[in-house]
Amino acid sequence: MAKKYRILVVDDEESITFLLKTELEDLSDFDVDVSFNGTEAINRIQSTIYDIALLDIKMPRVSGIDVLRFINEHSPTTQVIMLTNVIDYKTAIETIKLGAYDFISKPYDPQQLLATVRRGVERRQLVIDKEVMQRELNRISGPSGLVGESPVFRQALENARKIADSEAFVLVQGASGTGKELIAHLLHNESPRRDQPFVAVNCASIPDQLLESELFGHEKGAFTNAYTAKQGLVEVANGGTLFLDEVGDISQPTQAKLLRFLETGEFRRVGGTNSMKVDVRIVSATNKNLMQEVQAGRFREDLVYRLNVVSIKLPTLLERKEDIPLLIDYFLKRKAKANPKRVSPEAMAVLMRYNWPGNVRELEHVIEGATVLSRDDVIGANDLWINPSLAGHVPESPPAAISDAPDSYKSLDEIEKIHIERVLKFHQWNRAKTAQLLGITPKTLYLKIKKYKIKIDNHTES
Ligand SMILES: Nc1ncnc2c1ncn2[C@@H]1O[C@H](COP(=O)(O)OP(=O)(O)O)[C@@H](O)[C@H]1O
Ligand SMILES: [Mg+2]
The missing domain is CATH 3.40.50.300 (P-loop containing nucleotide triphosphate hydrolases)
Structure with missing residues (x-):
């Protein structure tokens, strides 16, 4: 059975809550609770985790904004949609600033209401995935983002x-x-x-x-x-x-x-x-x-x-080679939140043999590049763009950018762009060294960077 989403509707007008409940429960994947005042809503929120809360702004004593504040503090993954009587933009914007996800003005259009609720549900999933992911990454690295067990x-x-x-x-x-x-x-x-x-x-x-x-x-x-x-x-x-x-x-x-x-x-x-x-x-x-x-x-x-x-x-990566698999795992998970790619045993062997003159920064770039290039879930040795003479290994088959699979055929321009980006990254964005390795003048390199709109990552210039 599909998951049911829990929704809380809070409004002091009974006709509204009744309507919202019926409409939403018409769709089989929503379960709706209603409250007629803010206090009751807060009680419910303490005992149930809601995916979505629909809150009327104006209610006597405890207002929708008070409930919104309570949700922010006690149930931050719950997505809040405010219900406003007339479009009072000022108040509506104010509630967005306070953390509401969206607002709907009454009388509302059922289609629009439903679309907003659905988006809220999706957004909550993203928020949760991100949190879980962050916790997972923190588990590997600690809050400092520094990975290594050697x-x-x-x-x-x-x-x-x-x-x-x-x-x-x-x-x-x-x-x-x-x-x-x-x-x-x-x-x-x-x-x-x-x-x-x-x-x-x-x-x-x-x-x-x-x-x-x-x-x-x-x-x-x-x-x-x-x-x-x-x-x-x-x-x-x-x-x-x-x-x-x-x-x-x-x-x-x-x-x-x-x-x-x-x-x-x-x-x-x-x-x-x-x-x-x-x-x-x-x-x-x-x-x-x-x-x-x-x-x-x-x-x-x-x-x-x-x-x-x-x-x-700080040790070089070569001095702590045993950390390479751990770092790879970390970069893969950070890159693809939901389902990170894996590294084939052959690719791992290449990565372990390489001498990493650019240290962790270079490893990070190689893994990120390989994630983009590999066309399935597994990164192969051919997806790695590292200097083969330093790896003690010359790939037998061409790199994936020019692989033989017909569906991977790219234009020459595309290949040139990818190649320039990789060499730039390899040399940590040093254009003189890049031009030299590519066998072109710095001026030509400059023109190509402009032509292909290659983003220069200044942050990694150091
Ligand atoms: N131990 C580590 N764990 C995870 N990422 C790291 C680690 N060391 C470096 N990095 C990553 O490598 C890149 C370069 O690190 P940075 O601190 O800028 O190096 P440096 O200042 O020594 O040149 C950054 O993207 C950083 O996040
Ligand atoms: Mg630095």
Whole structure:
């Protein structure tokens, strides 16, 4: 027997509740309870889980809005549809803001009512699926989104947790794609500053002349184009955590200013005369060896000591290969909520043999790409787009994008687009390296990116 959906109708006009009940129960998959006032409705909601609640807004004493608030708090998956007498848009919009899913004005059109109820039922299912899914993902990763059971990784995670609630400045070291940014978030989220801002600055992606004014702000007229004064990110982060990503890429002059700020907590906006003080905790990250940078004369030693009160070193994926299946499982489930794909044993063997220069980020991209490319539920070795010379394995058959199955024939343009995207991802969106590997000039690459409207993922540029 099909599932029956439970519906609660609350209205102080008996004629309305009677009509709604009869109409909805005419359809075999609805079970309708009615209440004539808000108090009774609240009692029912405490003992029954409803899929949908239809609430009249205007009722004496306890109003529909009060009931809506109660539902939000005690039964948040129940979808609420408000019944309004005339279209009072202001009130209707207000109830949507409060969390109602939709509203219907009386006298209502039965077709429309039914369609709205059906959509509510579907929406509730989505909400529940998402929650269940999130719980499942949290079970694998913990709330931090960091997956890994290997001893090296657990040790790093444990260290991070231990120092999260101290005020110490932390330097997170590790190759690109090892999870430094996720660790920075964890350090903030598990610190007493968690309710204050977390502000990330990617020091490598901001041109040096701009970095100082990004960090410390500027006064009006400080330089051409400084039409208004602007707050610096250190001010935005006040009370919270400032994450300096790719800190090894800061220029010498900015290093000096950063050092002064770290020593005193004081700074001046560019073009400003007052010095200001803020309270921020600094977490920084780099994929460089800062001591080597010091020896090469590119980085100030005193700044290293300031930043690196405590350091956390993240292992490469190669150093924790046993985590690969777990990570794959995590990415597959995250990609396809309801029914995640599986990885064939051959594909798994390739994935385990590969040396992962781009670490977890690269694994994530390979799995996401393979999920899109594989045409059934199982990801085969041919769906994986990884550098075969590094995998110690050359696929015997062509990749799926040019597989022999007639229904997979794609136009040359499509294949070119897919190929460019994969190489871009492989090189973490570095266009120079991508152009070189593709054997075209950066200019040509640029034109192709435009032509195919390839979305450049700036977030993963680091
Ligand atoms: N342990 C991990 N578990 C799950 N996802 C991870 C893990 N480490 C990294 N990732 C994912 O890999 C990508 C790169 O991580 P990120 O923290 O930006 O690396 P980094 O800053 O070291 O270059 C992100 O999408 C991140 O979610
Ligand atoms: Mg990063």
